[in-house]
Amino acid sequence: MRFSERVVLVTGGARGIGAGCCRVFAKEGAYVAVVDRDASAAETLARSLTGSHTALTGNHTALTGNHTAILADVAVEDQIRAAVDRTIATYGRIDCVINNAGVHPPDTPLEKMAPEKVMDVLRVNFLSTYTMCYYALPHLKKTRGTIVNISSMTAVLGQRNSTAYAASKGAQLSFTKSLALECADFGIRVNAVLPSNVDTPLMRDWASSLPDPEAALSRIAALQPIGRMADVEEIGRVCLFLATEDSSFITGQGLHVDGGASLDY
Template sequence: MTETLGSAIGSAIVTGGTSGIGLAIARGLVARGFTVVATGRTRPAEPLGEGIHYIEVDHADPAAAEAVLAGWEAVRKARGIGPLAALVNNVGRRHNDLISELDHESLLETLALNVVSHMLLTRRLAPLLGEAHGAIVNISSRLAVVGMPGVSGYAASKGAMNAFTVAAAVELAPLGVRVNAVAPGMTKTPLIEAWLAEQPDPAAAEAEVSGRVPLARLATPGDIAGAAVFLASPESGYITGAILPADGGYTVS
């Protein structure tokens, strides 16, 4: 039977879940009935909201997967939260360099955080997710399939996540674990809002980038959260291996 909205359906882990898209996803999952454990490198200054428990994790650390598991287990013991039913691999970093400027060390850092950390966390948590017939949602990007100067390192990392998503969907299906991805377009996160504010005419800059989108606006974190929560929830129980664009029609135009 499909769970009713708002009913408790277990716990979820959202990496990088303390701001921007990650926090919107965490709050959306709580509204759907999950209890959420959100990871971050530093404790947020403001409360994350009811139903969201923070654990400090640096996902660039090779031991991050063990730290996430230990943190989730500590919250479960202290708070009595339900079994692990969803993992959202959201944490990542931008990599804005032209090909002529690419640096070996910086590229390795990007791939380690944007790809390898998610793969290792998936490996560690897949058995727990299998017990609950849970779901994994990877946060990708439109830039995995749309060319743009200056983002080749970032685009390559997101392309790798798309490939991992479809491979993991097939491999983990016998465990009852679904694996999908959301590919956001440009989203009004604090990072993008700061970039707009730096432009000579912020309103004109936003109008220019919005004009490339068929729906004629930038995404909000809530737009991306809606797609991620759907893929994490029982309503999408027969969907696996999908890369869902949440880009206002950008990639199809």
């Protein structure tokens, strides 16, 4: 129980990598604030966490209702502030923030993507991370907590027809490094995770937009020398590592979690 009596706030926690993080932290005893713009999926996920939590500990009464679904669109500053306030009102503390909510627009060459569309991507994928840190920092100072930002391999390697997405992930990575420097004095560590391809609804939605989804998914799986995509809980376990004392000397890093894909790009 490596996160017992501690609180994690996960943006985009209702599904995909965020849900994987919620499940991994809940199994380790965390109280989980599931922040998402999809209220019903967040509710369903938060309720399912209580189940796995109680099954693991056998303590059915004390742990019921430990997790909270919070409706928020992280593109909107007031909603981020409200999500932090609600987490504090519920639990009184925040020990870890996982900035995971993100969007990947359909592949589009630069000349076909107007600048105002780029702002939409930056607002969700980068500005939300900045804003969440802005509102969570006073609380993380009290717990000497951690921040984990879900960036992407594309932050350092780039991605064709995804300039806005890759740039937003690059911004998240350099923000991580700079904030780690600012936060070291407060005992707060800030790191980023750089996944390659993860089997999530986002990935499957993308594949299903293509003529042969199964072939596309096989092609994506083969990009990893390990021969498959990551499972969401494999990313969640890395986040747990970065949130606990197991990683006490690691800050300001972008950790590749990619089955070797970045070696063979």
